[in-house]
Amino acid sequence: MDKAEEAGLDLVLVAEKGNPPVCRLMDFKKRQYEAKKAQREAKKKQHAQKVKEIKFHVNVDKHDYDYKIKRAIQFLEKGHKVKFSLFLRGREMGFKDKAMDVMRQVAEDTKEHGTLENQPKFVNRSINMVVGALSKKK
Numbered sequence: 001m002d003k004a005e006e007a008g009l010d011l012v013l014v015a016e017k018g019n020p021p022v023c024r025l026m027d028f029k030k031r032q033y034e035a036k037k038a039q040r041e042a043k044k045k046q047h048a049q050k051v052k053e054i055k056f057h058v059n060v061d062k063h064d065y066d067y068k069i070k071r072a073i074q075f076l077e078k079g080h081k082v083k084f085s086l087f088l089r090g091r092e093m094g095f096k097d098k099a100m101d102v103m104r105q106v107a108e109d110t111k112e113h114g115t116l117e118n119q120p121k122f123v124n125r126s127i128n129m130v131v132g133a134l135s136k137k138k
Contacts, residue, residue, distance in 0.1 A: 049081060051130075056086040056106070058099045065102075069109050076114040076133045084120075086127040093125065103127050 010031075015022040052075045054068050072082045084106050086099050103120035107129065114131040121128065 047079070049079075051081045051083050053083045053085060056084065056102060058086065058088060058092045058095050058102065060102065069106065072106075072110055072131070073113045076110065076131065079133045081117070081130060081132045082110070082114065084129045084131065088125045088127075096122070099127055103129055107131070 010026055010028040014024050052072075054072050056065070056068065060068075072084070075082050084103065086103055088096070088099060092099070100120060107116050107120070110131050114133050116129070117132045118128070118130040
């Protein structure tokens with residue numbers, strides 16, 4: 001047993017309930033290496049969900065709006081979530097109904113590519129909404 005410990009080997013129970021119990025001498029460093037390798041492989045297959053944010057203002061131009069929607073659709077097709085924010089500055093607070101119309105239009109334009117997770121709602125001086133990507137399992 002002392003020679004095995006000096007060589008860096010460990011005693012591992014294979015069949016604990018057997019009569020007599022079965023053990024095996026094993027290289028502990030090799031076992032650690034294989035466990036880390038398995039963890040790395042499992043981590044490679046994980047997909048981290050990213051949330052991309054796109055910001056608007058009430059008086060967004062048609063071209064700017066179209067460009068931002070196009071970009072949001074690209075994010076949704078890649079599988080990311082997209083958070084839309086519409087920020088109201090100064091006198092724009094008087095146009096909350098127009099701001100909600102812009103957000104409803106965003107929801108309408110992205111409904112083919114994603115699902116609406118959070119309805120548009122006011123938070124302080126902004127309106128926020130989250131659209132998630134459609135599942136790829138079909």
